[in-house]
Amino acid sequence: MNRILAGTPTIVRRAGWAAVLVLAGVATTFVLPAGRIFPFSQFVVYLGAAAGLTVLMGLSGQLSLGHAAFMAVGGYTMAFTQNALYERGFTVAPPAGGSGRFASAAPPVAALWTLPVSLLAGVVAAVLAGALVGLAAARLRGPYLAGVTLTIGIAVPSVTATFAVLGGEQGFAVQVPRRPSWLAADIATEAQWRAWLALVATAIMLAVLANLSRGPLGRDLRAVRDDEVAAALAGIPVARTRVLAFVVSAASAGLAGGLYVYLTGTVLPGYFSFTTSLFLLLAAVLGGLGSLAGAAWGALFVVAVPIATAELVGALHAGPALAQRLAGNLPLALLGLALIVVTLTARRRPRSPGWRAVRSLGRRGQDGRTPSGSLHPSAEDDRKVGAAP
C-alpha cells in the first residue's frame, strides 16, 4: 500500500488514511444496532484522548494519571461557549418533525457552526491548562510527576462538583446543534449524526498527532525521553520539548472532552472522574505506549470489556444484587489485571526503527565502526549504551 502511494506527499497520504477511517466508522454506525451507537461514539472519543496520552507517555516518557482533568477543562469550556453562543441568538429553527401547533412552540436549536467554535474554545482552554501543568511537570520525574497528575485527576472532578457556577454534582444541559434538516430521519438518527461528527473531529486530530509524532517534534521527544543530557548537547531545548508534549496531549484530551459533551448534550463531573483517567491510562498502555493504532485497540478494549462483562453477567442469570456488584467492578478488576500483565511482560518493546538508526549513527561517530552485535539491537541494548552510570 505504501509503495503504491510512494509518490504522494505525506500530508496527503495521512489525510487519505483519515478519510478512509471516517468512512469505515460511518459504515460501522449503519451496521451496529441502535443501542450500540453511543458506546461506539464513546470509543471514538476515548480513542482521541488515549492517542494524546500515548504520545505523552510513549514518546516523551512523561506519565499522566489525571488526564481526564484536561477532558474536563475542554468539556466545561465547550459547554459554556456553546450555551453563550446559544443565548446570543445564534440559532436555527427546530428540526422538522413536530407538526401542528407544537411545531411553532418548539424552541430553536443552536446553529451547526457553533459546534466547531465551541470545540475549538475547549481545545484552547485545554492547551492553556496543559502548558501550566507541563511547566510544572518539566521539572519533575517519575513518581513525583505521577503523584502530581494523580492529585490533579482527583482534585479537578471534586472542584467541578463543588462550585455552583459549574452546575455542581448534577451538571447542566448544553444547547448543542441538532442533525441538519436535509438528513431525513429514516437515513440517519441523531445518535448516528453525532457519531459521524465525533469521527471527523477525531480523525483530524489523529492525522495531526501522526504528523507531529513522526516529524521533528516526535524525534525531539524520543531523544529527550531516552537521554536528556545527550538531547541537550544536540541542541534540543529539553524543557520546552517536554512542555510541548503536555500541550499536544492536553489539546487532544480537551477536544475529546468537548466531543463527549456534544455526544451527551450535558456536562457533569462524573464524565471526567478519576476512573476516566484510569481508563485512558489503560487504553494507552494496553495498546502499546507510543502507538496511535495501539491506542485504538486500547480504547476498544476499555469500552468493550464493561459491555461484554455486563452481557456475560446477564447471561448467567445472576440475582440482581450480585449483578449490580459485578457490573462496575468485574471489568475494573479485569482491566487492572490486564494492565499488570501487559506492563510486566512487554518489557522488550522495540524502539522505532528510525530512532535505532539515529543511535547507531551516534555510535559509529563515537568509535569509528558500525555497531557490533546483532543485526537488530533490542531496546535493552539501546538502554545499556545510554545509561552508562
Add this chain to the structure above:
Amino acid sequence: MQRFGYLTVDGLASGAVYATFALSLVLIWRAGRIVNFAQGAIAVASAYLAWSVTAHTHSYWLGFVAALAGGALLGVVVERGVMRFVPADRPMDAVIVAVGVMLVVQGVLGMLYGADHRPVPAPLPTGVWRVGGVATVSPYQLFVVGAVAVLVAALALLFTRTRLGLRLRAAAFAPEVARLLGVRVARMTTVAWALASAAGALAAMLVLPSGLGLTPTAMDGVFITAFTAAVIGGLDSAVGAVVGGLAVGVVVNYVTGYAGNPNLANLAVLALLVIVLLVRPGGLFSGVAVRRA
C-alpha cells in the same frame, strides 16, 4: 480564636493519620524506590477485613488486630507476587503496575462487598470535652494521636535499636554492600512492605470512622494528602513524613474550616503539593539529592 484552637486540634488529629500513611509510603520508597500507588487500596482492603471480623465476633478490637495483620499479609502478597517483577530502572512501569494492583484490589472489594457506602462507628466517643465552655479534644482524637505516637515510637525503636532495623537500613541504603555482608536484601524489601502496609491499615482504621465511611475508593483522598505530606518531608525521611503529615493536616483543616466547604480539601492539597515541588523540590527534610529517581 476559639474556632482557631479547635481547628488546630482537629487538624493535628487528622494530621496524625496522614503522618501514619505518609510513613507507610516512605517505608516502601526507602526500601525499593517505589511510590506504592496501591497503598490506599490495600489499606481499604484491611479495613473491610476488620469490618467483617467485627461483624462476626462483635469485637472492635479483634477487627482492629485483624486489619493490621491482614494489611501486612496483603503487602507481602503484593510485593512478592507483583511488584518484585518490575525492573528497578523503570519508574514509570512501577507506577503503572501499582495502579493496576489498585484497580484489581478495588474491583475485587467492590465485587465482594458492593460499592455502597458503609458508615464506620468510632470505638470511642467523638464528642469533644469542654473545659470552661471551650471545646478542647475528644476521646477518639486522643486515641488517634496516641495510636500514631505508639507506632512512631515502635518504628523508631525498630530502626535504631534492633538488628532487624539495622539490616533494613543497610538494605535500603546500600543494597550491594549489604548483600555482600550477608543481608538478605530481597527479604528486607518484603519486610518493609509488610510494615508499611500494616501502618497503612492502621491509618485507614483511624481515619475511616471520622466521617469518611467505607467504600472501595475511600482512601483516594487520604492517599493524595499523605503523598503530599511525604513529599514535603522529602519522601526519604521518616521524621519529615511525620512533620509533613501534621502540617498538611492542620493547613487543610484551616482551609476547609474557614471556607466552610469540605470539598476544597483536595484542591488545597493540590496547591500545597505544587507549591512545595516548585519552591523546594527536595522537600524540607531531604538530606541527599535523590530527586532524579
